[in-house]
Amino acid sequence: MTAILARAPVTDSPIPLFDLKRQQARLRFDIDRRIAKALDHGQYILGPEVTELEHDLAAFCGVKHCIAVxxxxxxLIMALMAMGIGPGxxxxxxxxxxxxTAAVVLTVGATPIFVDVDPATYNMGAAEIDGAVASAKxxxxxxxxxxxxxLFGRPADYTALKAVADMHGLPLIAxxxxxFGGSVGAKRVGALAPISCVSFYPTKPLxxxxxxxxVLTDDDDLAGIVRQIRTHGRQGDGDEAMRIGMTGRLDTIQAAILLSKLSVFKAELNRRAELAALYQSELSDICTQPPADTKSVRSAWALYTVRVKYRDAVRQALTDRQIGTGLFYRVPLHRHPAFAASLTGEEHLPVSEMLANEVLSLPMGPDLTDEEARHVCDSLAEAIETV
Ligand SMILES: Cc1ncc(COP(=O)(O)O)c(C=O)c1O
Structure with missing residues (x-):
């Protein structure tokens, strides 16, 4: 502990949870160039950048179809609609x-059944599926x-989940x-389930x-239906609505930005993994760590989330040291007012409850320096010692 504390810098500059500014500065020239090109051709909806991005993302994951939304x-809503999931x-x-994750189920009129998670990986536990299926029935x-x-970028255990889901005849929707960017063996996220849904929200790995x-899938039928749903239920340029759809397209300008980010994405994933390894080695004696990457399972390290006792006090101590942290998630889903009507009142979800009290996400991103990550570790150690 003393050795760690000795490294803490005397003056601290703020370290945000996510620092998107540095990445923007690094890529700005290329992004400006690509946006200018999109403005020049003027195809703001489903322009050539969307087609190029869909091709590149499908190739990246090794799946047949990518529909940018x-x-x-x-x-997720489009995947559920395409699978015909609805009331009852x-x-x-x-x-x-x-x-x-649960709101989309209610959006299509179906009911979410809450399943507890594994305390080590924070992901859905396969052993919980039988009970949840019985309770739904x-x-x-x-x-x-x-x-x-x-969760946090680490692929769920799809092999174990599929084995149990198959026994109930249930498909997996990831x-x-x-x-996005995580992998299990030779398969990347996108190819681990029959249909996978990713987000390009600004703080996500991509x-x-x-x-x-x-939406990523190998299934030709599902892909065709999702494409229709994405554009008002229309088939191609046709006028007729073949089904009820949405305005669900990715903007051409966002596709242009994502193409730029994709060009450096593998290097960024490697950098995230390096930082996760650094956190792991510095913090393993100090608090509970998320599982490290293995030869087979590689997280996209969207977040590095540890578990600590007296979490709120520790977090405050880090805030006082200008270190940004996040609480993902402070409230498990069965305690959200929006989902009250979906509950039986007999939900027993102790791991989710425990995690909600203990998780703390630390600064993460491809532009975080080793020195900053070490400063986060030193400050966390100090905070845990003093609260
Ligand atoms: C697990 C999970 N599901 C769904 C979403 C929704 O993604 P978006 O914000 O792109 O709609 C998010 C976004 O944070 C998420 O973390």
Whole structure:
């Protein structure tokens, strides 16, 4: 501990949780050039950059289809609509995630069934699926899908989840909003489930300068339906609405920005992994760590989230030292007012409750320096010691 404290700089400059300004400065010339090109051709909706991005993202993940859409949330809604999920149906979702994961299920008229997560990975536990399916059926609902989330960038255990979901005849829909760039073995996120939905919200590993998302799949039929839904239910340029759709397209200018970011994305993923390893080695004696990358499972490291006792006091001590942190998530989904009507009152989700009290996300991003990351570690150690 003393050795760590000895390294703490005397004067601290603020370290934000995310620093998008540095990345923008690094890429600004190329982004300006690409935006200017889009303005010159003027195809603001589904312009050539969208087609190019869809091609490059599909190739990056090794899937047949990428449909670029307006947000991660809309990607999930379109996937659920394309799978025909609606009133009377149930979709299993983790209780410890961002609210959108459950909100999209309600948006299509179905009911989210909350499933507890694994304390080590923070991801949906396969062992919980049987009970959740039984509980949905007991309520007269028809289970239709299992929707794991790759929390903080780490892919869920799709092999284990699929084995149990298959026994119930349920497909997996990956809420991969946080994990684009992660991988398991030779497969990247996007290819780990029959349909995967990603977000390009600015702070995500691959982030636009506005909202954006994508649906990734190998399934020709699902891809065709999602493409229709994305544009008012129309087939191509046709006038007829073939189905109820949405205005769900990614803007051409956001696609241009994402193409620029994609050109450096692999290097950025490597940098995130380096920082995660640095955090892991500096903090392993100090607080509970997220699982490290292995040869097989690689996180996209959207966030580096530790667990600490007296979390709120520790967080305040870091805020006092001008270190930005995040609470993802302070309230598990079954405690959100918006989902009260989906509950039976018998939900038993102890791991989600525990995580909500203990998680603390530390600064992360490709432009964070080693020195800054070490300063975060030193300050965290000091804060834990003193609270
Ligand atoms: C797990 C999860 N699902 C869905 C979403 C929704 O994505 P978007 O903000 O792009 O709509 C997010 C965004 O933070 C998320 O973290």
């Amino acid at each position: 307006s947000s991660g949330r809309d990607a 149906d149930a979709v299993l979702v983790p209780a410890f995630t961002f609210s959108a 007991a309520r007269g609902l028809t289970p239709k899908a299992v929707m794991p989330v790759d 809420d991969a909003a946080q994990s 982030g636009a300068f506005g909202d954006g998302g994508a």
